[in-house]
Amino acid sequence: MFLVGxxxxxxxxxxxxxxxxxELGCAVIDADVIAREVVQPxxxxxxxxxxxxGTEILLGNGEINREALGSIIFSQPQKRQLLNSITHPEIxxxxxxxxxxxxxxxxxxxxxxxxxxxxTNRLTKFMKYTVLVYCDPPTQLARLMRRNxxxxxxxxxxxxxxxxxxxxxxxxxxxxxxxxxxxxxxRQVLRLHARLQGSLHFLWARLAAGALAAGLAAxxxxxxxxxxx
Numbered sequence: 001m002f003l004v005g006x007x008x009x010x011x012x013x014x015x016x017x018x019x020x021x022x023e024l025g026c027a028v029i030d031a032d033v034i035a036r037e038v039v040q041p042x043x044x045x046x047x048x049x050x051x052x053x054g055t056e057i058l059l060g061n062g063e064i065n066r067e068a069l070g071s072i073i074f075s076q077p078q079k080r081q082l083l084n085s086i087t088h089p090e091i092x093x094x095x096x097x098x099x100x101x102x103x104x105x106x107x108x109x110x111x112x113x114x115x116x117x118x119x120t121n122r123l124t125k126f127m128k129y130t131v132l133v134y135c136d137p138p139t140q141l142a143r144l145m146r147r148n149x150x151x152x153x154x155x156x157x158x159x160x161x162x163x164x165x166x167x168x169x170x171x172x173x174x175x176x177x178x179x180x181x182x183x184x185x186x187r188q189v190l191r192l193h194a195r196l197q198g199s200l201h202f203l204w205a206r207l208a209a210g211a212l213a214a215g216l217a218a219x220x221x222x223x224x225x226x227x228x229x
Contacts, residue, residue: 008133132172
């Protein structure tokens with residue numbers, strides 16, 4: 001099995017691509033979903049966040065107000081780094097659990113949907129391929145303003161908190177251009193899926209796992225013979 005890192009920019013249309021991949025039966029691990037799960041009140045990261053950012057970021061039911069927290073971290077880079085240092089280790093632990101699950105189930109590859117894949121740059125070395133969902137900057141800005149109901153200045157500030165898509169484009173091994181019609185994007189996703197399905201990189205992990213299992217079995221037999229002699 002091998003790993004594919006999927007990323008994009010805010011409002012670039014990554015969710016559209018993920019929806020098509022799921023329709024195709026791909027195993028997709030969503031870092032955003034995990035990020036929401038690890039900050040629930042019963043989790044370790046929750047207490048650290050409240051201690052660092054104060055109770056004013058909480059909703060009436062005790063859960064973290066993502067809008068309030070988002071306003072803080074988008075305007076204060078050092079606060080964003082602090083939040084990342086709290087949540088990223090917990091997110092990565094849960095992602096690893098899910099990767100192991102899909103490996104045991106026999107999937108050829110797993111797609112890791114990580115919005116800040118290139119910004120953090122900690123996980124790219126584990127990816128066989130990195131895929132960027134791209135759209136041109138004017139389209140991205142217009143979509144963000146429309147989707148979130150933001151003024152132009154606020155939308156531009158949020159875009160500035162991430163690496164520009166043009167820079168990410170140079171880092172990615174595969175680009176899906178989502179600037180146009182949905183059907184054009186879908187065709188690009190189908191081509192990507194065919195490429196990943198045809199890859200033989202998954203064999204190396206399977207062969208290594210098989211060799212390890214065979215070695216452990218041989219060791220077990222040897223120990224049993226010695227115990228019986």
